Amino acid sequence: MADRDMPAPRREPADLAALLRERPEEVVAQPVERLRAQSRRDFLIFSLGAAAAAVGAAWLLPDRNRTRLFGRGAAAVDGLLGRVGLTRPLREQVLDRVLAFDDQVAAAMYSEHRLVRTYTRTQVTPLRNNYHGRTPGPEILPGWTLNVSGLASGRTERLTTADLLGRFRAHEQVTRLICVEGWSAVSWWGGIRFADLLRAFPPAAGARWAALTSNVSLDARGRPEPYYVSLDLGTARHPQTLLVTHHLGQPLTLAHGAPLRLIAPVKLGLKNIKALTDITYMTGEPPDYWNERGYSRYDGI
Amino acid sequence: MSDAPQVQNPAPGATMRRVVRKHHALVRLSHWAHAALLGGLIVTGIAIYWAAPVFTHPRDPRTGSRDHVLDAGLAISRALGEQPANAAWLYDRLSLGTRDLARALRLHWAFAYLYMAVGALYVIGLARGGGGRALLPRPSDPQEALAMLRYYAGLLPMAVLRRPWPHPVIHSKYNALQRAAYFTMPIAGLLAVLSGWAMHKPSQLGWLERAFGSYDGARVVHLVCMLVLGAFVVPHTLLAVADGWDTLRSMVVGWSARVREGDDGRS
Structure with a gap:
């Protein structure tokens, strides 16, 4: 066949230029x-x-x-x-x-296996205390327990920070906390994995949510005003979701949520509840303080 | 809106008119929708910015402000002799105002999703109508841009002196200055969307956040994109109006009645 002897037509770079060249304007009657x-x-x-x-x-x-x-x-x-x-x-x-x-x-973008960016301890930036109301005083510390309910066992577990740190492996991470307001801070946190708590005290069958509450939270005038957030168990199981007892290598200060707070870097800061007192597992989505005030409820970032 | 006029078999004896095809229907649609959405995004975006400004200074002990926009607002309000002086003066005029973050966020997301949809329509319109080629930079641009700047600079003095001051001869749809602006706008829009996602989902889209350097890097780029897009609107509107009815109409109907005979005139 004669065709076989013909050189294959080669696409010259000039073709692209010709393709991108402006055509003369089209005049129509x-x-x-x-x-x-x-x-x-x-x-x-x-x-x-x-x-x-x-x-x-x-x-x-x-x-x-x-x-x-x-x-x-x-x-x-x-x-x-x-x-x-x-x-x-x-x-x-x-x-x-x-x-x-x-x-x-x-929620569609979220993956339990995708880790958020971590930083070195030298990259830590100042963290502001963004308590909506007054910061709780030291009187909340004596006798404090974390009460975990909605468990498969049907019991309510009352755990002290010593229980948590004695029973579960400690983890540290330097991650960015991002506030819905737009500011953010790189902080060094230490605590236990929420996933470990879930494994040790499994939720009742069918549970998909954790209701996290701080019943020592105060309003601006210092009156009790519980703070509560909803957390899907997918996020709770994320390896970087911690129940935090330490900040910058020291026990948490009251300003940053002593004696125990949540750090979930895949969520906006407002989900990262401070002075956590109660975890209740549920099948339905629990109420969320800021969702009731016009913000979103999933808050995945 | 329809495509640019199709050539049809005219009825015998119909009066014919020669017109130039200008803008694809999707380009026209997205142009006007973009204008409206950009306004919505800016007024909600500045209200969001108020909650945590990215450009700050140490807290002023007298005003309690860390924010340059609050400072500027306070200065303007004082200069106007308002009693009491209102630090939110600028926020009240450029945005939905202060202390309404939840509402500003809800509206911003609504406009942002529409903005992305409109951006997609614009790209489809450019591709299908072939109008994208007219926006691409070319080697002759710097020289032509200088000629255009010289023309604009001389426009007013020559009008005062009543001297002829011909428009540089342009052989393309747009002159080099227009092309630079119209090429930059989609890029600024795209960067605004990308930096927006980097801020919105920095944990899931960590690579995108890194592409902007840091979380605050994405915030700064987002803000700069807003300034670029906003700054474009004023001269763009003035020049389009100055160019006349045919130009304005072409962005609605898609065609222009300015038919160049040969290549002797400006479009």
Whole structure:
């Protein structure tokens, strides 16, 4: 065959340049009527889109911005939006759905086998005490126990820090704690793996969640206000999820959650509960303090 | 929105008009959707920034502020003689305001997912319409950019002197300055999305966080992308309006009535 003797066509680098070269603009002749009809339709779509964006912005705008923007007309805007069904409850419902979707994305990205980046001890940065309320005083320490319930045994285990450190292997890690607010800190933590506690005291069959509570937590005026977070057991089993007793090589200070706190570097800081007193395993998702205040509930990072 | 006009068999005797195909329908759609979403992302993003500014100074004992944006707001409010002076002055005007982090985050995620979808439509539109080629840099760009800068610099003086000041002859869809800007914008948008994910999922996307150096590195890049995209809007709008109705219309209908006869004029 003659073809066999022909050199194979070789793709020259020039082909790519030709492919990327700007083509001359294409001139087409069109009936004026058709252009007019097309313009009418496209401008109609554009106007509808612009109107939808304006209405959507007014609807999504927080109330105080609405008041600032529209002044006395805010009530009228509210009424008009309500009349087309764009109410405040619907707005919150839609934004809740967005958060739930974002949480699903986070859960899908999560792997128990993927370790987070670790740092050296020289890379430690200052850690701020971000207790929402007042920091608990030393009176919480004497007689403190970690109460673990929802167990397969049906019992409630009451464990002291000495029990935990005596029974389980100590682990140390230098990881970054990231706050939902945007700040972060590299810290050196020491404690036991949550996974080891789960193995030693298995949860009841069907449990998928841990409800973590600090019942010594205080509000801004120093009155008792329990802090509670939900933690999926997949995250609890992560090898870098620790029940921490030590910070920077020293026992935890009250500011950072003495005598025991959670460090789960695959979660936002707000899940990393301080002064942990209770762990309860559950089948259903337990309530979460910040989720009840408009933040997401999974908080996987 | 439809594709650019298709050549059809016209009815006999129909009046014909020659037009130039400009922008693919998906490019037009994503252009306007991007404008709206960028606004939403900026006002929610600055409200998020308030909660933990990345550019800080040691706490000022008098104001309690560590944040340059609060300081600037306070200075403006004082200069305006407001009683009492309002440190949130800038945040109140550039964003949803202070102390509303949960709401700002919810809205930011909503806009961010839409932003990514719109970005994908834009890329599909560029690919299908072939418009992407007009945005690519080329060797002649520096020289042409200088010619354009010279033209813009002389525009006003020559108008005052009533001297002719012809527009440099451009043989491509965009001049070099436009091309640089239109090429940079998608990259800034892409970097904003990537740095956003690096901040949003630094544990699962550790490689992405590392690509920006550190967690705060991603925050800084995200902020710079916002500034670049935001800074683009003002001259872009002014120049598009100055260029006239045909240019504005082309981003809605997809075609322009400015047909170059040969290559003798500007587009």
